[in-house]
Amino acid sequence: MSELRDLYQQLVLDHGRHPRNKHAMDQCADGAQCCHTEGYNPLCGDKLTLYAKVRGDVIEDLSFEGEGCAIFTASTSMLTEVLKGRKVSEIRGILDEFLEMLTSGEKEPDPEGLGKLAVFGGVKDFPARVKCATLPWRALEIILESVDGDTVAGSPVATEDD
Amino acid sequence: MKNTATRQAWKTDFPVFADRNLVFLDSAASAQKPAVVLDAMREFDAHSYANIHRGVYKLSETATAAYEGARAKVGTFLGAASEREIIFTRGATEAVNLVANSFARPRLAPGDEILITHLEHHANIVPWQLVCEQTGAVLKVAPITDRGEVDLEAFASLLGPRTRLAAFAHVSNALGTVNPVTEMTAMAHAQGVPVLVDGAQAVPHLPVDVQEIGCDFYVFSGHKLYGPTGIGALYGKQEHLEAMPPWQGGGDMILSVTFAGTTYAPAPGKFEAGTPNITGAVGLGAAIDYLEGLGWPAITAHQEDLQAHAEPLLRGIDGLRLIGEPTRRAGLFSFVMDGIHPHDVGTFLAAENIAVRSGHHCAQPVMERFGVPATTRASVGLYNTREDLDALHAALLRMKEFFDA
Numbered sequence: 001m002s003e004l005r006d007l008y009q010q011l012v013l014d015h016g017r018h019p020r021n022k023h024a025m026d027q028c029a030d031g032a033q034c035c036h037t038e039g040y041n042p043l044c045g046d047k048l049t050l051y052a053k054v055r056g057d058v059i060e061d062l063s064f065e066g067e068g069c070a071i072f073t074a075s076t077s078m079l080t081e082v083l084k085g086r087k088v089s090e091i092r093g094i095l096d097e098f099l100e101m102l103t104s105g106e107k108e109p110d111p112e113g114l115g116k117l118a119v120f121g122g123v124k125d126f127p128a129r130v131k132c133a134t135l136p137w138r139a140l141e142i143i144l145e146s147v148d149g150d151t152v153a154g155s156p157v158a159t160e161d162d
Numbered sequence: 163m164k165n166t167a168t169r170q171a172w173k174t175d176f177p178v179f180a181d182r183n184l185v186f187l188d189s190a191a192s193a194q195k196p197a198v199v200l201d202a203m204r205e206f207d208a209h210s211y212a213n214i215h216r217g218v219y220k221l222s223e224t225a226t227a228a229y230e231g232a233r234a235k236v237g238t239f240l241g242a243a244s245e246r247e248i249i250f251t252r253g254a255t256e257a258v259n260l261v262a263n264s265f266a267r268p269r270l271a272p273g274d275e276i277l278i279t280h281l282e283h284h285a286n287i288v289p290w291q292l293v294c295e296q297t298g299a300v301l302k303v304a305p306i307t308d309r310g311e312v313d314l315e316a317f318a319s320l321l322g323p324r325t326r327l328a329a330f331a332h333v334s335n336a337l338g339t340v341n342p343v344t345e346m347t348a349m350a351h352a353q354g355v356p357v358l359v360d361g362a363q364a365v366p367h368l369p370v371d372v373q374e375i376g377c378d379f380y381v382f383s384g385h386k387l388y389g390p391t392g393i394g395a396l397y398g399k400q401e402h403l404e405a406m407p408p409w410q411g412g413g414d415m416i417l418s419v420t421f422a423g424t425t426y427a428p429a430p431g432k433f434e435a436g437t438p439n440i441t442g443a444v445g446l447g448a449a450i451d452y453l454e455g456l457g458w459p460a461i462t463a464h465q466e467d468l469q470a471h472a473e474p475l476l477r478g479i480d481g482l483r484l485i486g487e488p489t490r491r492a493g494l495f496s497f498v499m500d501g502i503h504p505h506d507v508g509t510f511l512a513a514e515n516i517a518v519r520s521g522h523h524c525a526q527p528v529m530e531r532f533g534v535p536a537t538t539r540a541s542v543g544l545y546n547t548r549e550d551l552d553a554l555h556a557a558l559l560r561m562k563e564f565f566d567a
């Protein structure tokens with residue numbers, strides 16, 4: 001039961017039940033670059049469209065549409081909440097740290113750097129659930145790549161090959 | 163409870179339960195193995211093993227006898243007219259692919275049709291899609307009702323002059339539905355359409371008689387029948403097997419090979435190229451012996467008792483919706499919970515030592531039909547008890563509280 005509590009911390013349950021920024025994003029007309037990318041998790045049916053509004057080196061806005069489990073929903077919701085308005089370079093650092101926390105298993109997470117995103121640290125003990133938490137972050141990776149170049153993101157990301 | 167002692171005894175036949183507190187409700191994915199199966203395989207490997215059909219020495223003869231003996235057991239188990247109608251495969255999936263490639267493909271012209279149903283496992287969908295792509299044939303799908311049963315009228319109307327084969331599950335792995343396969347086979351045969359029945363989920367729960375069903379092909383996997391993985395069987399009517407070309411080429415499936423040409427062995431050898439899973443076949447034979455030792459009346463009574471116990475428990479949980487409410491059900495319940503994703507259900511139950519499956523169960527069209535991304539599936543086997551289902555029930559109630567749903 002206590003492991004479960006580590007996985008489903010109150011903050012996770014709250015975001016899972018009441019996701020923030022869950023809506024589509026209109027095309028932007030004011031000189032910002034709006035893009036979106038899709039992600040899916042074929043094994044459990046999680047589906048995601050992640051939207052970003054980028055101006056210069058800042059991601060001004062983030063939102064999403066999609067359905068999935070509590071871990072997935074909370075991870076996506078908190079991603080949008082925490083990263084909104086931040087610089088791309090800063091976001092890239094958080095992204096790396098978040099993925100490292102969930103996938104490497106070696107380095108202790110740095111709760112300072114991740115802030116409240118550190119609540120997902122418990123997911124590591126549930127290997128089958130890691131993909132639920134990382135899916136929106138993988139989608140974000142694609143968006144960041146497209147911010148680097150001139151292309152607008154489009155190719156979907158899947159957390160499973162099959 | 164009547165027979166509690168017997169069921170507890172069945173449970174102790176399975177070593178996996180000896181050293182842990184486990185409520186195993188995922189037999190539809192793969193069943194646990196009783197000690198007699200594990201012992202038979204170990205004994206065979208340790209003392210009777212050699213390659214089959216080749217050596218003239220004693221060990222090869224005993225191995226061949228064991229392998230062919232297992233074939234005879236499968237034949238009797240399915241009610242085949244002869245054990246020559248039984249081909250060993252890696253499992254149900256390979257058996258369907260064999261029929262798709264060896265039976266269907268040569269008969270398919272552009273515009274011809276293969277008829278399946280909406281409740282099939284991907285193993286009974288994708289092989290047909292592949293041969294359709296290769297031949298220009300068209301895959302037709304009979305719809306299912308809101309209860310999760312095949313719409314028989316629609317099924318009948320989809321059997322047409324271009325239908326070359328009908329393929330459907332005996333029991334749905336995603337809904338638990340028992341299809342009226344005898345009736346469906348008769349409907350197909352009335353239109354001159356041969357039939358393949360996917361029995362992967364049926365063989366652990368119902369006595370099967372392929373001659374009574376009348377089907378042309380029947381497939382199943384050993385690992386869902388308390389046997390090992392990597393072994394399964396295809397039953398095919400002898401007249402078909404004789405007429406079908408081999409699928410894979412190699413050793414063991416020939417009479418003679420020259421560079422001018424090769425003469426194939428008669429069935430079943432023709433379809434068993436290469437060294438087969440000899441020990442797996444022995445294990446499957448032992449699993450069948452085990453089941454027959456328990457006897458079908460006791461097995462079906464046990465399963466019906468568990469189902470009758472589970473159904474009101476599940477229905478009594480507020481916010482739980484059963485996916486599939488067939489009149490005849492075999493061995494499993496699929497459900498979704500209001501406000502709790504199946505994946506979270508699975509994780510919560512796992513933390514309580516209850517093993518269920520959450521996902522699309524390799525039946526994505528079923529999920530789409532019922533408008534859910536996934537379900538949680540609880541499936542029972544010989545080792546389950548009413549107490550296991552009580553444990554599931556209690557855990558689901560605790561889970562609702564945990565997630566405040």
Ligand SMILES: Cc1ncc(COP(=O)(O)O)c(C=O)c1O
Pocket residue numbers: 190191252253254255256283285286331333334335360361362363383524
């Ligand atoms: C109805 C049905 N058909 C076919 C299969 C495929 O069986 P296997 O993976 O053993 O080949 C399964 C297994 O899940 C099944 O449930």
